[in-house]
Amino acid sequence: MERIRNWLLPVLTAALQLAYWPGRALREDDPAVGAVQLVAALTAAAALTAALAARRRRPVAAALAVEAVLIACLPLPQDATLVHALGVLIALYSVAVRCPGRTAAVVGPVLAVCEAGRSVLVLEPGVEAAGEAAVNCVLFLTVVGLGRSRRRWLAGRRTAARDLARAESERARAALTERERLARELHDVSAHHLTSVVVTADAALRLGDRKPELSAQALEFAADTGRETSAALHRLVALMRTSAADEESPLGERVAELSAGFARLGLHPAVRVAPEAAPLTGPTAEAAFAIVREALTNALRYAPGSTVRIHILAGTADGTVDVTVEDDGAAGGVPGGVPAARQRLGGGRGTVGMRERATALGGTLAAGPRPDGAGWAVRAHLPGATSPLHRQSAHHGPGPLHQRALQQRALRHRALRGLDLSDGAVALAVATLPVFAVVVEEPTAVALACGPAVAHALGLLWRRRAPWAVLCAVLATAWLAPLGLAFGLLSPDVALCLVVAGAVAECVAVYAVGAFAGPAGVTWPVIGAAAAGLSLSCLALAAADGMAQLAEDGGGIGLLLFLGAVVGVAFLPPMAAFWGLGAAVRTRRERVRAWEDHALTATVWSAVAEAHEERRRIAVELRGQVLRHADAVVARAEAGDLGGVATEARAGLSAMRELLAALREVTAPGDVPEQRPHPQPVPVPS
Template structure:
């Protein structure tokens, strides 16, 4: 910024000499390019606007006529637009190279951390599912043995058979190759409450899947704990409309639950009146902590503690997030180069004409200037479609040439279209290159033919052509075909190179996924082997003893199974991942565990480009703090991260720099929340 300011100060004084009149603007453009490389888009755009203002203001201060000042503004605007766009492009390339280096260095850890994530998932499910079943067996068997009643004994045996078989099936599912269990819904909570015979009330008919799954886990753990520590107490379970997030999804839910389509939030409350400990030593000591993490991951909050003579567990779970708004990188992303070319084309066509000593005939009066201005714009604006719709852009440019030729024949425009095409047909060549680079159609080779044919018509209409104009058109078309096909071929080469890089990245991703899947399967096999030697064996023994009518053996085996589970869970939780997680979207969860942060993933999880994966990981690492919850949303056009806004302005600046390097944005809300959008920029090749 200092360099740009210094060069702009020199610009007014550099006009006194020819060397200064050239060197000062060149130095200013170099400084502006550096500003676009090293700073975010906002300061760079402000620098471009300032440079244009200084140049046109200097011309006005020197007493130049208005048309000359306008020409200076246009030409300067075109030059600074290109300097801005090329600087932004270099900034993104540097960020991309840095991300690739970090991604390649960290991908070796992907299989191991995938295995660790599977280990944590299995540990949570083992605690929630198998321990719940075995605890119920121990409690019911102990109660029947104390009462020594035949009816209660028979009931306890039947319960042991049913619950033991369910525990065996669930242990087989957890460690087998089959699919995971379906997400629990409100009907599953109804069934769970009916199974335990508690006072149950539900006043909500629909809710998001993430909230119902967390609510089910809360109810199941609370009922298990009530059976362990408040035996004989009256238990009440209420599932009601309401709920709020833990401060993360505030922006995403600003539209309100009625417009989300996914149902309202939930408030789940489980209370008991206090009771006695059924059997000492049944708990694992990790239930509430794991439950609180699960609720925070769903975006909610959990409280648990004594209330009156009993205990209360309350979870507040958020409504569904509002649908994501599709955005485009706009002038911050690669499309900035396309629109910079538009500005440059307008600057060279209109601006250069206005820089002449006398006012051009086409600009003497408002009406004569209208056709020239409109046709110049129509010839330049389609460059903005170079990477998104190059076929349509080229068609629009060629149509502009045809209209210009018609205006020439009517005597409405100056200069003639032959002069315009001869000087500015780099526009057609640029779009021919775009057709080769971004079109998948087999007919894209027609683009250079169209450029040559229409360009030949424009040149053949010139006043310098004498004799047979049809023959002249044929010769000129043949001459123009060579550079047009060269530009198109260069575009095809660029497209093939890009496809090769994408294919190589896809192969690398496939190999990485294969290694990760193998590590997950190996982790599952190891845990399955440990369970078969311990908890699984005890669960089968419970069923066998219950079928034989040996209730004391049922209780003994169930307690042994719980002890084995507790030992296995302790061993699993004591293991750490060691070094840093891989810099990917999936690696955010492992990093969050170390920071004491919860991560909520929403949207359809799919692989993103390496630059987006690494940027998302770095943004998450910057936002993380103990006790907060981050939301990572996968979108069709990128990845969005949201969380509590950092109090330190320096952290916000770093986040803005990270987002800007990928063409993304950072936004904050009045609720002290921050959202970072990282776009997945991939030019379309659909025409």
């Protein structure tokens, strides 16, 4: 499959070029196409195809090879490299995606200089060659920006895959690690308790005739040691029966065990649970635990290696629970792990699920960048079962937490925060397009056209973080051309170029709303808003160009409104297409991130559950075998049966050793050893 992906695009490009030239020339029997040119065209197509096929493995070499082949094709007619010129953009995109930024910053200018040299040799020196060189520079910058954006996306997916693989590895070792830990604890119990009882009882039985006082001492020692053994095993069984996997377990224990699982994956959780919150169970505790789990998963995804502070408070009077989870933003070594990149993730951080859990109980949740430093913060307020007022408060205006969320959201929209090369490349390309149109139509007016064109596209720098505001700014600045025409600053042709070519800015803004502003059910009105805005700016241009008088003579304001409606309807299909593309990209992005977050959370939780299951299984064996013999040792000792004490101690020690042997068996990760039959007592050498 990878080989097909490598060769498909180069082969298609070469086929299109050969079909256009020399294919068309041969069909038309052009005498200028000779055998030498035919061989040269086929050789160039083969060389470009081979170079582009290596763009994934060696992108820099592929880009330079494509440019070298194009330079070698200069003696051929200009049509011979028309489609082949796209190979430079394809190779440059691969460089931006697969190479560091410094490499792309060097390769891009090198290709631009080579293309400028080709333009000078092919075209007449002067305005035409300079214009093509400028167009190439804009195209190269745009391609590099798009490539860098794709590189960040792929880096995020690789990071998610590494996190998931690490979590899977931890899950696979969870049961084995738990068996090893419990084996050490059980070995201490068997070595220091049951063995000493067996040795003491056997010694007293052998020396009872000569030292009868040893029997009484051995019985007393057996009774005391048996009680200690039984108490220690009961405590161990009780500990093993509680786990974060058990919904009836107290909130404090569940959060502590969950944090320990994430600590094994590289996080540094610092847990502080208030004494009144630690024993909580029920729906509120379940929601608080789920919010902590999701927040830890997000921290592992977007800030691996960070320190995460977990603070849980509970109100003693009303039963409310306040949950705070903050990380310090230390995205150790993760590409794109800077705060700005994290802010752009927005809803991809799993806040929707956490907020749904909070609102289901009538609570509130705020998630966003920390105002006091780097990192991310999640704060939830969950009312208790006895606090219905908190359920009503969600319907009586924004509270302090909601206001805090709005403030944090406003912080994310500060100017110049999080801008990157792809945003600048898109804005520059959109601003340059109408300027090029003016160059073709009226070169002397380029200086006057630059201002409105740049102002119209400038807002696109913030299209990811404030798409609705950017759309409003783009629609507002579209009126600069009609106003310039009305005040005599621009000619009608220049104003028409700015409006028509500048409509690309509206298309990009509509795409941004569909891709970044929210779900499709919320953003679809942008289609009508953009079409209406473009229609009004076109009417303003017509009015400024003297069409108002014509409309008044031929039907008045009604004709203008009719024309505006027709133009607006004509704009609806392209606006719907760009919005649909953005909505589709958003849906795919959210689906991928939701799957990654779900898989990571499920894997970590599975590790906790498997460790709990291993403890539960061992607790059943302890309670069914070893504890019964430990209790029997005490009963025999209290009854004065020294022989029975020795027998029961041997049986308990044998059962303990059987259990230890089962725990220490080398099994496949995640496998649970099969249950062994009840062991028979074996003699212990004295």
